[in-house]
Amino acid sequence: MLIVGAGPAGSATAIRYLKNASHLKVGLADKSNFPRDKACGDGLGPGVVSVLNSLEIDFAEIPSVHPVHYAEVHGIGGISFSTGLEEANLDASHGLTVRRQEFDDFLRQKAIDIGALWLSEHRFVGYEPKGNMLQVHLHNQQTDQNFITTCQLLVGADGASSRVRRQAGISPSSSKRTGIGIRAYTKIPTEWTDRIIISYEEQLLPGYGWCFPFSNGTANVGCGMVVKDYQQLRPDLRELLAQYLEILADRGLQCSEPTDHSIHILPSGVLPKLIAERTALVGDAASMINPLSGEGIVYGMTAGMLLADSTTKALLKKESSDTETSPDTETSPDTETLHLALRRYEKQFRSRYSAHFRSTYLAQRMLRSKTWTHIFLKGASNDHKTRGAGIDLMFGDGRITPYSSARALWKAIKQKP
Template sequence: MAPAPTDFDVAVVGAGPAGAAAALGALHADPSLRVVLLDRSDFPRDKACGDGVAPHVLDLLAEVGVTGLVDDQVPVARLRLGFGGLVAERPMARPAWVVPRQVFDARLVDAAVTAGVRFLRHRVRALRQHADAVVLDDQISAAVVVGADGAHSAVRRVLGQPRGPVALALRGYAPVAPGWRGAQVIEFGTRHQPSYAWSFDRGDGLANVGYGELLHEGRPAPSRALLLERLEVLLSGAAEGGQHWAGHHLPLSMARWRPLAGRVLLVGDAARLVNPLTGEGIHHAVATGIAAGRAAAAALRDERPERAGEDYVRATRRILQPHLRHTAVVARLARSTRLIEAGLRASAADQRVFDDFVELGLAHGRLTRTVALGLGRALLTPTRPNGRHQEPA
């Protein structure tokens, strides 16, 4: 019997970076596909974020034909990492960008629409899987569905997938402090582990400033006032004149991650893929989004849409699994104050260690031999009597 016709070949739920990338990945692989991108909001829309966009994100987008997305933005060349008086400040191997998500996400959705996606404002509440299609809210049917609906994903909930460890972070926009111009500044917390405050220069006189920390099971989440207080303790003055405060959860990645087989694929925050070291999630959102879109296109080409999940498992195993394992190891090590200090001293002493840490925190880097040797050296090197050691910038 011929399969029942579906409204769409691919339906993507959520039009953030993961969802837009999934739509682009599918259409780049096969421009004839009928792809719908659903979001509960119209675009442009805000999203609480540090707005830090790693250069690797732009590399990935270029692979699916999207270029020039940040050409009118000011790149940020320096990264300053601080912890309890220790500082490692260096140029990054490649500059990063700080682009308000209101701008970045809308541009990605525009790129997807230009590529041929149909954008619909629609909040997905229910999903039913049939033998030959997936039906959303009894209204929209598709051969493959990509769940890209963020930290509180309705699609993940329907699939019965747990949420895992979660951090909470608050961000605002404030005039950039003179000492932090042209830099992404991260100050790790010494009292609440893991936690950090940031000030990311947007290049237009404002900085994205914020603070986030891991939430602990059974303990109440910190209030907005407490998050702001902790931001002030770590980066005094950064929040002065701040506006547009907004908070959101970050579902952190773990060492083990295995997507489900079948017709429903989870990507980005919906798949719990925020880097536990840095809170960076856009890279993994775009990487998994593109991989899911391509997997859907390949499965549809083979007339086996029910195999899309398996293709996705294969593609992401290669690009993500070792990185996720290594990140989990470093996140565990970073619970030790001594190791954070050693990491900072090693980064301050050696550009290559710094670069490898940046790769681990921003994209798909691994715990390299250079980092291991740098950490070992720093642990064996005596510090000043107070344990503090500040390298020149």
């Protein structure tokens, strides 16, 4: 099998397949030379800690890793409150911040250590079916040569502008369901490094901002909004970020001049089709980003694990006519067997996350409005349960229910801060 893209989704997929069956042939190709940077907030919710634990990966080995236990939310009308990340109701009670350059390279290396075949600077170009296999075209950027390989399963983990997705005939996310974000690095006083900050300040709406700290007194700061709003408002994102840092200063957090600006898109909100013939999508390639928090890594890594768990057996299934190979040797399963296994992956991912993504999309649409932002933040600042439901939506598997919405409204209207 071939995985295109060695971000967290692709590497987690490779690791899980190889942990399920160490003799599977797993190719991991990326157009970049690693370590490579990726525009991100560098914030990993408690879900990623759970995923790393279940992959038996000791993240403490990563130099910049920094545990964070609570989130502080700032918003319209001077509202500010903090809440523990354990409210996300996951196995782990804390999140992490970590430089993506280090995190992604660390995971990629783990995949190689347990047997993935690494294809550095190999750009995926296209594929077509060939018998019971796929014929995949790659371009080796080091040698400037085209290269054809065959595989029984192609995994598109190639990020927000996925070429695998396009080639599989799955249309990209619409501008209403895609975000755009800018991140930069800054220095902050060390007493602010114990929390992540998420901001719904009036000047940032219809978008939001974040400040995610590292233990060494640096922080990742950024802001983002939906592409459709961006196209209408045409803000200068660097200017918006500078304004955000002034707002943080007014709240007592002095940041130094930001550096290393980087802008990227975040396809999110509603899941597309996750599979096509002998092809599966994971991570940003399948728009697996929470539009409310911008978190995407947890869904991509979870998708990789579900995909591997659903299909490993089918990939190992010995063709009945094949008497030469030993049982459990990787062979090309018939299309129907693999398709059923791929459908199991899609079904499992959807049953866990479809309603969650619909809820986060709805919440994000409402938080573009000043009135609704004010109401929900006021409700949350007055009520522990509403804060918990918010954290569960942002960093867990939470859903909006009639009860949670009514409770937030009630707490906003009836109680004083």
